[in-house]
Amino acid sequence: MxxxxxxxxxxxxxxxxxxxxxxxxxxxxxxxxxxxxxxxLAEGSVVPEKNETAVEVDTKEVKDIIQDAQKKVVKIELENGSIGSGFLYNDMGDIITNAHVVSGVKEVTIITSDEQRFTGTVIGISTDIDIAVVRVDGLRGMEPLKIRMEKAEIGEEILALGSPLGLDNTVTTGIISGVNRDLEIEPYSYKDLYQISAPIAPGNSGGPLLHGKTGEVIGINSAASDVGTIGFSIPIMNVLSMIKGWSDTPMVDLPGVD
Incomplete structure (x- = not known):
């Protein structure tokens, strides 16, 4: 046992x-x-390293984009009472707008979102492309809007800022509803435009078209259809070299100005 x-x-x-x-x-x-x-995994597949992190897209909330952008968007007034819009392009106080907004004048009044008034001087303007630049010494040193150097695509969300009918700080939303649009509105020739669904009206001209996710400028709002809510915006990347040229070397003689 x-x-x-x-x-x-x-x-x-x-x-x-x-x-x-x-x-x-x-x-x-x-x-x-x-x-x-x-x-x-299939043969040849790439396996990420353990410490590899995903690439983050710098997206923002729409309200944050609007609040930040409105500080850099201005209303432009002429002595004859006509109005338009513009936005800060660089830290030299240069404002991008449409040529038809400031045509025939040398100086304009710039009104910021907090109702400050400055004198702006036109330093560049085209007679065939609807683009102009106004220099505002009182805005030197201000942080400008960021420019997006990528072509927008149909369906992308956008924000249009400006002062339609004199209503300051107006924001409308929509999408890119068409690309590569061409228009002729004398004396200007519009090529390769964005068609947008965001409503714009007289006074919006020269205001920025922003990418709805990043807040970067993708275009300059320039024209609207008389029928429906169809607007047109000049892609900023198409005219940036011209704008930079005027900023670096301002025009001495402006067309149509004595």
Missing amino acids: NKRWLISLLITLVLVCVGIFGAFFIKGHMSNKLDEPSTI
Whole structure:
């Protein structure tokens, strides 16, 4: 009886030792296996490093985009009472607008979102492309709107800012509803325009068209259809070299100005 009891005890001890060893072996072996890339992936697939992080898109809330942009969008007034819009392009106080907004004048009044008034001087204007630049010394050093150097696509969300009918700080929303549109509105020729669904009206001219996710400028609002809510915006990337040229070397003689 004692002999059987002793044999049973020895067998139990052996089984316990084997179990403990097996548990440690499986734990150590499997933890290493879990860190290895899966063999289920197709051959040639790229497996990211463990510390690799996803690329983040710099998107913002719409209300934050609007609040930030409105500080850099201005109303432009002429002595004859006509109005338009514009936006800060660089830290030299240069404002981008449409040529038809400031045509025939040298100086205009610039009104900011907080109702400050400054004198602006036209330093560049085209007679065939509806683009002009106004320099406002009182706005030097202000942070400008960011420019997006990518072509917008149909369906992208947009924001149109400006002063339609004199209503300051107006924002309308929509999408890019068409691209590569051409128009002729004497004396200007409009090529490769964005068609937009965001409603715009007289006074919006020269205001920025913003990308709805990033707040970057993608266009200059320039014309609206008489029928329906169809507007047209000049892609900023198409005219940026002209604008930069005027900022670097302002025009001395303006067309139509004595």
